[in-house]
Amino acid sequence: MRHYLLTSLGGGLFFICSWFCLWVIAFYFLGDPALAILFFPFALRLGITLHTANRYWITIYAAEWSLILLLAKVLHDLPWWPILIASALSWPLLWYIRRYYYGDQWRQLLVMAVSIISTAIINVVIVVGFGSIAQIPVSPVGMIFLISVTGGLMLVPTCYLLWSFLFNRSWIPLTVALISRPLELRHRDLCLYALLFIANILLQINLPDELSRFAPFCLAIPIIVFAYRHGWQGALLGTLLNSVALIAARSGVSNMEITDLLLSLSAQSLTGILLGLGIQRQRDLNRKLFSELGRNQALSRQLIQTEESVRRDVARELHDEIGQNITAIRMQASILKRVETTPVTQQCASTIEQLSLNVYDTAKGLLSRLRPKTLDDLGLAKAVEQVVCDLKLEDKGIDVAMAWGHKQQVLCDTTSVTLYRICQEALNNIAKYSQATEVIIELDIDQKIKLQIEDNGIGFKAEDAFKGFGLRGIRERVEVLGGHCSIVSNYHDKFQNKALRKQETGTTLVIILPIA
Numbered sequence: 001m002r003h004y005l006l007t008s009l010g011g012g013l014f015f016i017c018s019w020f021c022l023w024v025i026a027f028y029f030l031g032d033p034a035l036a037i038l039f040f041p042f043a044l045r046l047g048i049t050l051h052t053a054n055r056y057w058i059t060i061y062a063a064e065w066s067l068i069l070l071l072a073k074v075l076h077d078l079p080w081w082p083i084l085i086a087s088a089l090s091w092p093l094l095w096y097i098r099r100y101y102y103g104d105q106w107r108q109l110l111v112m113a114v115s116i117i118s119t120a121i122i123n124v125v126i127v128v129g130f131g132s133i134a135q136i137p138v139s140p141v142g143m144i145f146l147i148s149v150t151g152g153l154m155l156v157p158t159c160y161l162l163w164s165f166l167f168n169r170s171w172i173p174l175t176v177a178l179i180s181r182p183l184e185l186r187h188r189d190l191c192l193y194a195l196l197f198i199a200n201i202l203l204q205i206n207l208p209d210e211l212s213r214f215a216p217f218c219l220a221i222p223i224i225v226f227a228y229r230h231g232w233q234g235a236l237l238g239t240l241l242n243s244v245a246l247i248a249a250r251s252g253v254s255n256m257e258i259t260d261l262l263l264s265l266s267a268q269s270l271t272g273i274l275l276g277l278g279i280q281r282q283r284d285l286n287r288k289l290f291s292e293l294g295r296n297q298a299l300s301r302q303l304i305q306t307e308e309s310v311r312r313d314v315a316r317e318l319h320d321e322i323g324q325n326i327t328a329i330r331m332q333a334s335i336l337k338r339v340e341t342t343p344v345t346q347q348c349a350s351t352i353e354q355l356s357l358n359v360y361d362t363a364k365g366l367l368s369r370l371r372p373k374t375l376d377d378l379g380l381a382k383a384v385e386q387v388v389c390d391l392k393l394e395d396k397g398i399d400v401a402m403a404w405g406h407k408q409q410v411l412c413d414t415t416s417v418t419l420y421r422i423c424q425e426a427l428n429n430i431a432k433y434s435q436a437t438e439v440i441i442e443l444d445i446d447q448k449i450k451l452q453i454e455d456n457g458i459g460f461k462a463e464d465a466f467k468g469f470g471l472r473g474i475r476e477r478v479e480v481l482g483g484h485c486s487i488v489s490n491y492h493d494k495f496q497n498k499a500l501r502k503q504e505t506g507t508t509l510v511i512i513l514p515i516a
Contacts, residue, residue, distance in 0.1 A: 008059040011052075016063050019044055023071075026151075029247045030258065033071065033078050035147055038123050041067075042087070043151030046119055047159025049094050050101060050112070061091060079127070086126040090119050105232075108160065109273070116152030123148045143259065150262045153269035154243060157236050189229070193241075196222040200245040219245070219264075223272040231283070232276025239265075239272045293482075300480040304414050308371070315371035322363045329356045365390075372420065380416050384423045384441065391431045393439070398430065402441045411449070415513060418477055419443070419451055425470045426453045426509055434458060434507065449483075451511040459489040459507050474511075483513035 022040035023033075030036050045064055049057055064087055072080035094115060101111045124144050203218050219242040226234035243265055333353040337346055367373075375383035381404055388400050411419070423441060430436055434457025442452045471487065478485040489507040 004055070008056060011056060012059045012063045015044075015048065015060055016067060019064060019067055022155075023067075025247065030147070033075050034083060034127070035143070037068065037071075037083055038086075038127070038144060039147045039151045040155060042119070042123070042148065043116075043155035044159070045087070046090070046094070046115060046152060047156040050098060050115060050156065051159055051163035054095065054098075057091065057095075061087065082127045082130040085130065086123050089122050089126060093118055093122065106277075109157070109232075109277070112152075112156050112160065116149060116156055120145050120148035120152065146259065146262050146266065150266045150269070153266055153273075154240065157232075157269075157273060158240065161233055161236065192225070193222070196225065196238075197241050197245070200242060219268060220271075223268060224275070227272060227276040227279050230276075231280030232273045235272030235276035236269070239269045242268055297480065297482045301414050304418070304477070304480070308413060308417050311371040312376070315367045315373075318363065318370075319367055319373075322360070326356045326360045326363075329353075375416065375420055380411070380419055380443075383420050384427075387420075387424050387427055391427055393427065393431055396431060398436055398439055400427075400439045400441065402443075404443050411445075411515075414481070415449065415515075418481060418513070419449070419511075421477065422451060422474050422509075422511055423453065425474055429470060430455050430457065433460070436506070445515070447515075449511075449513040449515060451509075451513075453509045454506065456506040459505055461489075474509075478511055478513065481513055483511060485512075486510045 019041045022044055023036050026036035026039040026041070027033055030039060041064070045060060049060055052060065065084060068080050068084055068087070072078045097111060097115045097118070101108060124141050127144055128141055200219060200222065222241060223235050223238040226238035228234075230237070246261055246265065330353050333349045333356070336349040336352075340346070340349075372383050372386070374386045381402070384402065388394075393400055427439070430439055434455050436455035436457030438456045440452075440454045442450075442454075444450045475485040487507065487509050490505050
């Protein structure tokens with residue numbers, strides 16, 4: 001009970017000071033005390049009640065009613081009792097609406113919009129209806145509705161931001177470790193926002209009368225900047241700064257200009273919030289997409305690791321089993337040669353021995369393609385050199401030069417195997433189709449891994465680049481690991497002039513991979 005009384009007392013004093021200050025600003029802007037109450041003070045009460053527990057509402061409404069009565073006592077021409085009735089009728093409406101005020105930002109903003117429009121309608125019906133009954137001069141219906149909506153659009157989301165900042169975040173205790181941290185200020189953002197705010201005020205004050213109607217269009221610039229940097233919360237902050245500039249520069253104007261300014265404030269607030277929501281929604285989707293891409297890449301890496309692990313185990317088992325069996329077959333053939341000296345037996349034993357050697361060579365080649373033993377034992381560079389030897393590129397007149405860069409580091413198994421497979425497939429294609437005489441393989445590791453394979457062959461057509469399974473497999477594996485694959489080929493038909501073919505021919509394959 002004591003905590004409730006102290007909280008009510010402190011909150012009530014804060015609400016009274018804020019309510020009265022906002023009424024003074026609104027009265028300075030509108031020049032009508034009744035409309036000033038419907039402008040900022042009612043919007044403040046709406047924003048605070050939406051974000052306050054129901055047990056404190058009596059304090060909020062009692063403070064507002066007391067201020068209305070005090071103003072009525074000071075200002076004798078104030079139609080206080082229709083305003084008091086409108087304030088009282090908003091209580092059950094807000095109590096009902098607040099039951100649905102939960103969930104994500106989109107739902108909460110929708111509930112805010114419903115509450116703003118509903119209270120604006122109540123203000124119009126009560127103030128105009130009871131004012132006509134009591135023959136009290138009141139403002140037009142459109143003006144009352146516009147004032148209520150404009151104030152709600154400006155202050156209700158602001159109350160939400162303050163409530164979210166104060167009560168929906170984890171506060172770090174003030175300890176020595178926290179004090180020792182350096183204070184980081186975004187100087188560029190602060191300077192940019194200050195310049196935009198000052199420029200707005202100067203535009204509103206110094207523009208000539210014939211250009212005054214174009215000044216509000218300049219106010220869209222800070223809203224767009226704030227929305228781009230900070231979402232709808234930043235757009236709302238930009239709208240509030242613009243409102244300060246407009247109110248400070250447009251005091252004492254005619255009713256028509258006030259209507260235009262109110263429409264401008266409403267349009268700015270609504271446009272800023274919607275624009276910021278769209279940008280924030282896009283950023284959230286991009287963040288989720290980036291997270292899912294990272295997750296997919298991690299799963300793909302695990303899949304490749306599992307695949308290579310299975311390849312390694314299968315290759316080891318096959319190597320051991322086939323090697324032992326072929327050795328046993330050759331030993332049995334040798335024994336048969338020594339025991340049986342007949343020509344037929346000798347011939348059969350020699351044939352068995354030769355076939356076993358062929359099986360061994362074939363199995364060795366398949367095992368090398370399944371999982372190169374050189375890659376595990378000697379590393380990527382030696383494994384690629386072994387591929388060059390296995391393909392007998394020098395015998396085919398193809399000179400291969402390899403440059404592995406000066407700054408090398410140990411690569412993970414997945415990346416090493418991927419680079420090896422790319423080199424293997426590229427060299428195999430060069431040996432079969434390119435008619436090249438020179439091949440350059442460059443591997444550079446800095447912030448990222450860059451592999452470039454270049455030949456001076458006849459090239460191929462751009463539309464045929466990824467028709468085969470080899471290059472398509474390279475591209476898919478690289479993209480799975482979050483990299484990029486590009487191929488540039490200058491194609492010349494083999495029947496064209498040889499001099500023409502020597503000018504600009506060849507294919508360049510560039511692979512960019514992130515360092516895992």
